[in-house]
Amino acid sequence: MNTPSDQSRPPDAAAAPPGEVPLLQGIGLTKRYGGFVANDAIDIAIAPGQAHALLGENGAGKSTLVKILNGLIQPDDGEMRWRGEAFTPNGPAAAHARGIGLVSQHFALFDNLTVAENVALGQIGGESLKTLSARLAQISERYGLPLDPKREVWRLSVGERQRIEIVRALMQEPHCLMLDEPTAVLTPAEAERLFEVLQRLHADGRALLYISHKLEEVKQLCDTATILRAGRVVATCDPRTETAASLARLMVGADVAAPKPQPGHAIGAPRLSVSDLSLTPDDPHGTTLRRITCDVRAGEIVGIAGVAGNGQDELFAALSGEQLVDDARSISIDGRPAGAFSITARRKLGAAFVPEQRLGHATVPGMRLSDNALLTSHAEGGVVRHGFVDRAALLDLVDRVTAAFDVRKPGRDPEAARLSGGNLQKFIIGREILRQPKLLVVNQPSWGLDAGAAAAIRQALIDLAAGGAAVLVISQDLDELLEIADRVAVMFHGRLSPLVAARETSREQLGLLMGGSGWPQQGARDAVPA
Amino acid sequence: MLEAILLSIVTASTPLLLAASGELVTERAGVLNLGVEGMMIIGAACGFGGAWLTGSTMVGALCGIAAGMALAALFAAMTIGLAVNQVAAGLALTILGTGLAGLIGLGFVGERITAAPHLAIPGLTDLPMVGKLVFGQDPLVYVSLGLIAAIPFVLARTRAGLVLRAAGDNAAAAHALGYDVAKIRTLAVLFGGGCAGLAGAYLPLAYTPFFAPGMTAGRGWIALALVVFASWRPARLMAGAYLFGAVSILQLHAQAFGIGLPSQLMSALPYLATVIVLVLISRVRRGGSVAPAALGTAFVPDR
Numbered sequence: 021m022n023t024p025s026d027q028s029r030p031p032d033a034a035a036a037p038p039g040e041v042p043l044l045q046g047i048g049l050t051k052r053y054g055g056f057v058a059n060d061a062i063d064i065a066i067a068p069g070q071a072h073a074l075l076g077e078n079g080a081g082k083s084t085l086v087k088i089l090n091g092l093i094q095p096d097d098g099e100m101r102w103r104g105e106a107f108t109p110n111g112p113a114a115a116h117a118r119g120i121g122l123v124s125q126h127f128a129l130f131d132n133l134t135v136a137e138n139v140a141l142g143q144i145g146g147e148s149l150k151t152l153s154a155r156l157a158q159i160s161e162r163y164g165l166p167l168d169p170k171r172e173v174w175r176l177s178v179g180e181r182q183r184i185e186i187v188r189a190l191m192q193e194p195h196c197l198m199l200d201e202p203t204a205v206l207t208p209a210e211a212e213r214l215f216e217v218l219q220r221l222h223a224d225g226r227a228l229l230y231i232s233h234k235l236e237e238v239k240q241l242c243d244t245a246t247i248l249r250a251g252r253v254v255a256t257c258d259p260r261t262e263t264a265a266s267l268a269r270l271m272v273g274a275d276v277a278a279p280k281p282q283p284g285h286a287i288g289a290p291r292l293s294v295s296d297l298s299l300t301p302d303d304p305h306g307t308t309l310r311r312i313t314c315d316v317r318a319g320e321i322v323g324i325a326g327v328a329g330n331g332q333d334e335l336f337a338a339l340s341g342e343q344l345v346d347d348a349r350s351i352s353i354d355g356r357p358a359g360a361f362s363i364t365a366r367r368k369l370g371a372a373f374v375p376e377q378r379l380g381h382a383t384v385p386g387m388r389l390s391d392n393a394l395l396t397s398h399a400e401g402g403v404v405r406h407g408f409v410d411r412a413a414l415l416d417l418v419d420r421v422t423a424a425f426d427v428r429k430p431g432r433d434p435e436a437a438r439l440s441g442g443n444l445q446k447f448i449i450g451r452e453i454l455r456q457p458k459l460l461v462v463n464q465p466s467w468g469l470d471a472g473a474a475a476a477i478r479q480a481l482i483d484l485a486a487g488g489a490a491v492l493v494i495s496q497d498l499d500e501l502l503e504i505a506d507r508v509a510v511m512f513h514g515r516l517s518p519l520v521a522a523r524e525t526s527r528e529q530l531g532l533l534m535g536g537s538g539w540p541q542q543g544a545r546d547a548v549p550a
Numbered sequence: 551m552l553e554a555i556l557l558s559i560v561t562a563s564t565p566l567l568l569a570a571s572g573e574l575v576t577e578r579a580g581v582l583n584l585g586v587e588g589m590m591i592i593g594a595a596c597g598f599g600g601a602w603l604t605g606s607t608m609v610g611a612l613c614g615i616a617a618g619m620a621l622a623a624l625f626a627a628m629t630i631g632l633a634v635n636q637v638a639a640g641l642a643l644t645i646l647g648t649g650l651a652g653l654i655g656l657g658f659v660g661e662r663i664t665a666a667p668h669l670a671i672p673g674l675t676d677l678p679m680v681g682k683l684v685f686g687q688d689p690l691v692y693v694s695l696g697l698i699a700a701i702p703f704v705l706a707r708t709r710a711g712l713v714l715r716a717a718g719d720n721a722a723a724a725h726a727l728g729y730d731v732a733k734i735r736t737l738a739v740l741f742g743g744g745c746a747g748l749a750g751a752y753l754p755l756a757y758t759p760f761f762a763p764g765m766t767a768g769r770g771w772i773a774l775a776l777v778v779f780a781s782w783r784p785a786r787l788m789a790g791a792y793l794f795g796a797v798s799i800l801q802l803h804a805q806a807f808g809i810g811l812p813s814q815l816m817s818a819l820p821y822l823a824t825v826i827v828l829v830l831i832s833r834v835r836r837g838g839s840v841a842p843a844a845l846g847t848a849f850v851p852d853r
Contacts, residue, residue, distance in 0.1 A: 092726060093852045113728030128723035130716050131843060140709070141716050142727055 041104040043068045043227050044089065044120070044196055048098035051084050056430035058084040060251040061098065066196060071218075071228045073238040073259055075271055076248035077470045079428055079440030082231050083125070085248070086198055089229070090122050091115040121194030123185045125201045129173050135184055136169035142188035152191075159190050163217050179210035186217065197221060198229040201468075203237065215241070233470045235264040249273055272472040281482060287506075288318030291459045291490035292339070292371075297350040297359075299338050307331040309338065312516045314509060316459070316490040321481060322519065323505030324494045325530055331514040332494045333376070336463045339492070340373040341366045353459060364399045370458035372396070374448055376467065378441060382448045385437035389429070390414040392436050393421070393451050400455065417454065425450035425480065442473030449477055453484055460484060463494045478504050498527055510534050555799060556683055560691055561757055563795025565590070565749040567694045569773035570780075570787050571701055572745020577777055578705065579738035580718035580844040584640025585625055587770025588647020589618040589743050590750035591763075595651035597751025598761035602658050607666040610755050611690065611748060618747015619740050621647055626739040630732050633848040644770070652763040659761070666690065666756040688756045690748070697745070702784040714738060718842030721849035731849050746770065772821070779828030782841060786831060794824040 042065035051059040059081045066072045076082045087093045089100070091109025100107045102118050109115045112122075129138055139156055140149060153169060160167050165183045173181060182202060189197055199218070203211040218241060222228055232238055238245060238259050245259040247270045255270050262270075292315060299309040309331050316322045326332055337343040338351065341363040345351060348359035353369045363373070375381040383392045393414055398404050403413045418433055425446040429439050436444060445465070452460060465481065466474035482504055485491045495501050501508050507519040510533035517533050532538050569586055576583050583589075596617035601610025625643050628634040666688040669675065674685040705711035716724045717734040725731050749769070754761045772794060780786035798820035805816050 087852070090726075111728060112726055116728050122726070124726065128720070128726045130719040130723060132719050132841075133712070133715060137712055137715075140712060141724070141729075 040067055042066055042101070043070075043103060044107075045101040045104075046085070046089060046098065047101070049085065049088055049095045049100070050097035051081075051088060051093065051095050053430055057251050059088065059095070062248070062251075062253055064246050064253070066227050066229060067244075068195070069222075069225045069227055070244055071222045071230060071242040073242035073245035074229055074231045074248070075235075075238065075245055075267060077271055077472055078442030080248040080271070081251040082248055083200060084251075086122070086200055086229070086231065089115070089198065090120060116192060119192070119195035121189030121192055121197045123182070123189055123197070123199045123202055127181050127185055129181055129184060131174040132172060134170055134172050135167050135176075138173060138184050139169070139188045139191060143191055155191060156187065159187055163187075163190065163220055164213070165217060182210075182214070186214075190221075194226065196227040196229065198231075200231045201233065202230075203232060203234060233468075235259075235267045238267070239264065247271055268471050271470070280479070285319050285486045285488070287320050288488065290315040290317050291354055292316040292461075292492060293352045293355075294339070295350055295352075296347075297335075297338060297345060299334060299343065299345055301334045301337075302343055306334050307514045309334050310514045312514075314516060314519055316492050318458070318488050318490050319485055320506040321485045321491040321493060321504050323501035323508040323522065324492065324511055324516070325498055325501055325508060325534060326494075326496070326511035327534055328496055330511045332463065332511055334514070335511070335516075336373075336375060336461065336494060339461050340371075340375070367396065367399050367455075372452035372455055372457035372460045374452055374460070374462040374465065376463040378444050378448060379437060383436035383444065386435055388433045388435055389418045389439075389447060390433050393417050396451060397455060417451075421447055421450035421454055424454065426476065442469045445469060445477060446473060446480075449480055453480060457484075457489055459490045459492075461492045461494075464496065465493060466495075466497065466500060474500070498530055501530075502527065512536055512539065515539070553679060553682060555803060557687075559792070559796045559799045560683070560687060561795075562799050563792045564691050564694045565752045565757070565769055566773050566776065566794055567698060567788060567791040568690075568749035568752060569746045569770060570776040570791055571694070571697045571784070572742035572749075573773055574777050574780075574782060574784060574787055575701060575705075575714070575745075576738045576742030577845055578718045578782060578842050579714050579735050580721055580842050580847065580849070581629065581735050581739055581742075582636045582640065582846040583622070583625055583629075583643070583739060583742055584637060584774065585621065585643025585647065585770075586742075586746050586773050587766055587768065588644035589621045589746035590647075590753075590766045590770045590773075591651040592621055592647040592654075593618040593747030593750025594753050594765055595654040595750075595761060596747070598663065598754035599654060599658060600751075601663045601755055602661055605664075607689075607755050610663075611751050614747045614751025614755075615744045616747065618743040618745070618750065620743075622739050622743020622746070625743070626736045629848065630735050630739070633850050636846050636848065648764070655761050655763055661760065663754065663759050665759045690752050690756060693748070698784055698788045705784075715842070718844055721844045721847070722851075725849070725851050731851075735849075746773075749773070772824075775825070776828070779825060779831075781831075786828065789831075790824055790828050793827055794820045797823045 045065045047063055049059050049062045050057070062085055064085070074082050074085065084093070088095050091112050091114050107118065130141065136153060136156065140152055143152060156167070156169060165187050167180070167183055167187060173184065202214055215237065218228065218230070222241065230238065230242055239262070242259050245257055245267070246253055247255045247257070247267070249271060259267060294315065295313050297309055297312040301308065307330060312335065314322065324332065338345055341361055345359040349357040351359040353366060353371050356369060358366055358369060379385045384395070390411070394403055394409060397417065403410050403417065415433060421427060422429070427443050427447045427450065429443055439447065449462070449465065462481070465477050469477065478500065481491050481493065493501065493505060502522055505522045508522050508525060508530065509519045510517045510530055512533060517539070569590055573583065573586055593614035597610045597614030600613030601607055621643060625639055628639045629636045668686050668688050671685050675681050705715060713724070713729055714734055717729065717731050721731045750766060753765055758765070776787055776790045776794070780790050801816040801819045805813055809816070
């Protein structure tokens with residue numbers, strides 16, 4: 021990773037179309053964090069009105085580049101030009117003033133403020149709240165982004181929150197709008213709607229810098245793509261003339277291998293049995309689980325599909341022991357009733373758990389990887405001796421996870437928050453797999469990951485099952501489940517459909533169940549004892 | 551008799567209201583300044599000194615404000631400039647303020663000043679019952695009431711208030727939108743310091759016309775607690791401050807009447823009553839809390 025920047029490259033390498041001054045140009049932009057080079061002599065040129073894609077794996081340096089272009093961080097080296105003139109923003113306000121808008125991945129919103137107040141905060145200057153509201157209504161209308169200005173942000177869905185960010189950016193009438201993975205957090209329908217908005221913006225003549233993992237979207241929307249790998253520009257191309265596979269190859273530097281099934285391993289006795297599990301969640305907004313029954317046998321992967329919010333998080337909490345169940349026998353691990361066991365007691369039975377939220381649930385963001393490894397491995401011997409933590413053993417564990425799962429990170433033992441999403445997820449899964457669990461329960465294993473990282477995670481799950489472990493995967497991604505699972509079921513309104521062999525079902529059948537049709541005793545839900 | 555009691559309640563409540571108002575603004579900007587007690591006592595010492603040297607209540611009040619702001623500036627330099635832990639810095643500020651005030655006060659132990667003049671509007675102030683209560687207070691009472699009326703208006707209706715709340719809710723987002731979070735928070739801390747200094751100065755200027763080390767007697771801590779129990783809402787803050795003032799005066803009169811309860815218990819009553827009432831109020835609130843989401847967290851932008 022510590023390659024010195026390539027000084028032999030001529031500074032004019034940023035490919036601007038001949039005869040046209042780029043709207044925004046970065047030349048030789050370099051950003052180092054200690055010995056880690058996040059951006060290494062990056063050249064990028066965005067022409068007026070161009071829809072420009074920025075592609076790369078997690079951790080390739082896309083977000084760093086966007087922060088530099090927005091003046092949020094200053095590059096160590098290199099220069100920027102706005103319409104051909106030197107442009108050195110000392111803060112985000114300077115970038116806004118030129119007409120650069122940003123819709124960030126982690127929303128820059130104020131939860132306790134209303135929609136109108138959030139939008140007003142994006143407008144630096146003395147515009148009165150009255151004319152502001154009128155313009156807000158007008159822009160909402162023009163781009164089909166409905167918003168209720170009086171509602172507080174914390175009441176809104178993820179899709180609505182993103183709409184606020186987009187409208188707020190559009191209120192500044194930006195010449196160049198940057199969107200950092202805008203569709204990653206949206207449901208398919210919301211993503212579809214956003215996509216139409218973006219096409220309208222492009223038709224208006226605004227330049228877009230579009231960051232996405234979804235290569236089909238990029239091919240549809242963008243006419244130029246800059247591809248980053250490990251902090252460097254590896255290619256600038258026209259995505260319309262490329263295939264998704266060729267773009268993915270450029271991003272990863274190799275073909276993305278589809279996970280290979282491990283043939284011919286035996287299916288054993290159930291390691292996890294759930295019978296008649298009913299549970300009222302701690303969270304008043306949660307979903308009540310209703311008589312869930314399933315089993316996961318040694319050597320197989322069971323997939324649980326469903327639209328988010330149908331009880332998956334509650335099921336995960338019940339299985340992992342974050343919420344104890346009344347009837348201890350409704351969850352058994354290796355034949356032992358475990359419903360009243362704590363998380364640590366379940367781990368001692370050979371279970372491992374990977375929750376959905378990587379930062380804040382699976383790991384403590386501000387703690388080093390070694391300490392985060394300790395959090396799930398303290399119960400078994402090896403890293404704790406007579407109550408004292410064995411630092412050397414922990415660092416060794418981090419090194420082993422790093423080597424086995426190709427975790428790329430700045431330094432040997434950085435804080436969890438400094439890893440990119442894909443690399444952190446590889447670390448979390450690796451941390452559990454190296455404990456050689458007999459049972460692994462994982463919630464949304466590849467959420468928000470690029471193709472390369474997702475494939476690596478899926479392969480790891482397949483290999484774990486092939487080694488004789490039982491694996492339960494909860495995922496919203498049907499393709500993922502059909503790719504790796506032996507048997508699947510669907511969650512809907514806190515209920516679980518019977519398990520069926522993945523080979524004997526189809527996307528369509530599962531999709532219908534996810535939408536709520538084809539369930540037995542429809543309407544008899546309330547008859548189920550809670 | 552009743553009029554005298556009501557008047558003393560107002561005087562007892564005003565320093566709490568002043569200090570808590572300032573702390574409320576500071577906290578809404580995301581900074582937890584536990585040094586209110588220290589800023590109050592230094593305000594009391596300097597306020598008394600100013601009034602004693604010049605004979606002017608006005609100069610005394612200004613000296614109190616300046617002293618509170620000076621201590622707040624030190625706090626801002628530590629917590630905003632150097633991103634030192636706010637809790638530790640606030641506690642240190644209280645200890646520093648207490649020590650400094652004792653040092654400054656050495657020169658005028660035992661001295662007395664004339665109490666702050668009270669408003670006198672011919673005709674109105676002479677009205678029975680309400681006259682003195684409404685039109686006959688000292689000027690700082692009106693200042694405190696003006697503040698508590700202005701704060702919700704500024705916070706809810708003006709751009710400055712909106713930006714201040716934004717800095718307290720999500721400092722990183724405010725920075726990303728181009729606001730100078732450090733500047734906003736520094737101004738809020740200075741405002742809080744000025745208010746605390748004025749609250750401290752009120753004690754020797756209007757409450758008891760002399761200076762004694764430790765004369766704030768934990769009022770700064772009460773002001774801090776009021777802000778939290780009032781859920782950062784100015785109207786509840788005022789209710790809490792006056793409730794505390796009322797119970798602390800009433801229990802004195804009750805003791806004088808010879809109620810058969812231990813005096814220690816009676817002295818604890820204002821604290822008990824205020825906490826209980828405000829906890830009850832905050833339990834029945836509807837909707838989201840206005841607790842500043844970024845309260846107590848240092849913000850250092852990426853470089």
